[in-house]
Amino acid sequence: MDLTDSISRPVRAASSLLLSTAFLLSSIGLLGILIPVRGTEAGFNEALLGALAGVYYVGFLIGTFVIPALVRRIGHIRAFAFGATCAASVALLHALSVSPALWLALRLVDGVMMVGLYTIIESWLNAIAPARHRGTIFALYMMMNSGGLAFSQLLLRVGGAPFMLFSVSALLACAAVLPVVLTHQPQPALQAAPRLRLPRLFKLAPAAGAGALLAGLGSGAFFGLGPVYAMGLGLDTDGVSLYMMVAILGGALLQTPLGYGSDHIDRRLAMACVALAACVLACTMVLSSSDHRAELILIFLYCGMSFAIYPMSVAHLVDHLSPDELLGASSSVYFLYGLGSVFGPLVVGLAMTQIGARALPIWFALVAAALALYAAYRYRVFRRTQVRDRPFTPMMQTTRTVMEAAAVAREEPGSEHRSGAGR
Incomplete structure (x- = not known):
């Protein structure tokens, strides 16, 4: 065959x-x-x-x-x-x-x-x-x-x-x-x-837990209120559909090159850099004019950065998992992402009633800045030798099954697990 x-x-x-x-x-x-x-x-x-x-x-x-x-x-x-x-x-x-x-x-x-x-x-x-x-x-x-x-x-x-x-x-x-x-x-x-094991997750890879939670805070707000923000920019129905399509394509297309880069440096450093870039782009969205073409470019790049944070968090966690810990950890990281997705749109919706559509990119900037600072702190204070037995896998977040399957598919016979490296 x-x-x-x-x-x-x-x-x-x-x-x-x-x-x-x-x-x-x-x-x-x-x-x-x-x-x-x-x-x-x-x-x-x-x-x-x-x-x-x-x-x-x-x-x-x-x-x-x-x-x-x-x-x-x-x-x-x-x-x-x-x-x-x-x-x-x-x-x-x-x-x-x-x-x-x-x-x-x-x-x-x-x-x-x-x-x-x-x-x-x-x-x-x-x-x-x-x-x-x-x-x-x-x-x-x-x-x-x-x-x-x-x-x-x-x-x-x-x-x-x-x-x-x-x-x-x-x-x-x-x-x-x-x-x-x-x-x-x-x-x-x-x-x-499997049972949720949040304490174990934060012991193994706290940057992964923080990344999943903050990624949920951002993406939940985007999918729930992104069309409202686009209408606030003055876009009509056709413009809103184009805006959301460009955002989703950006998130899908930029994951692979960003993930490839994270395979070759400390993933916490990669997460910090990507989150910082997302923060800068979100700040630019807040300050930008009503040029719709510029808004499309910004949301394409922003979603490309922000959508890569969750799979990077998953990859960082999987780097430090033993096979018997995979199910519990995957449920935990998925729960954190879902929890963030619940509260993100609630907070932003309230903020938009007070300060208008710009509350959404302001929220993006705050969330990305928090992750950039935390990931950079973990990298600087807990710098360790990295293990790269399992490379990054692009994913649109759905359920924990994707994480489990991707991790199992990356397993290679004889690969050595080191649960404490580079947390």
Whole structure:
């Protein structure tokens, strides 16, 4: 069997799940940009829009604990169909009423369902991908994530009645079910959820924990209130969709070169440099004029920097993990990211009601500056010999399964673990 054939088989096996991912992320991305845009048009203030984003991530965290039990009870396929149907129903219910209480409840349910759908796809991919090709499979998965999210932003340009785009989001969620229910791949066993071990995480790699928390504070605010900020710049609907697409592409395209650099220097130094660059870019956003082309360049570069912080944090943690600590640590770092994603939009939403749209880049600058200072402090005070058995893996943050799979794929026989180096 030649190399091409050995790679093509697992790719073909994963193709139905990858296609479902493209449909699912298009649905998620479209609804994610629709909520703040339609909410603004309905007269919701920034604090309420921030709460809508925050409660979604509350659902995301709840789902990590409750969805695995559902999957064990009814299986991956039926659980996926249940979650996607709920997601489609949630999208349509948004179009029936603009009640703030209803939308808050719907966003909570949507968060629970979405983390379930992510978990099902990622655990299934992890099970069917051979270890030697797991990195390739998950790289394709991340491409589908980024591509689906970027494409979905352009769907905002579709015209029609107000309910039209909510219907499109629902249709995409339904379409995501079709490849899964038609697959011939066996359903994998779901592992027991590991216990959170936050003290151990901060003992092993405190910079990784801080990076995950601060990355969540920034990205949660961006995805929840980025469209509101774009409208505050004077962009119309087409401009908002372009703005968000450019931001997502920046986050996807710049991860690999930044991560490659972090493989060759102390990761804490790399995190400090990237966070400092993000801080400078965010300050420039605060001070910039209303030149829309300049704003697009700035958000492309800023998201390129800020989106790299979470995978760098994961890579720094994995550098200092033993295999038996991987599950607990991955749940802990994911929990910190989710916690940040809950509070980021809540704080920024309140700030935007007081000082306007510029509160968002000000928040970006403060969060990035805090990480730059802390990572630089850890690097200077606890400088140690670095271990590079496991290189950086680009990722759009979804669930802990991606981190586990990426780390396992990077394991090499005979690699030596040193848990204390370079914390």
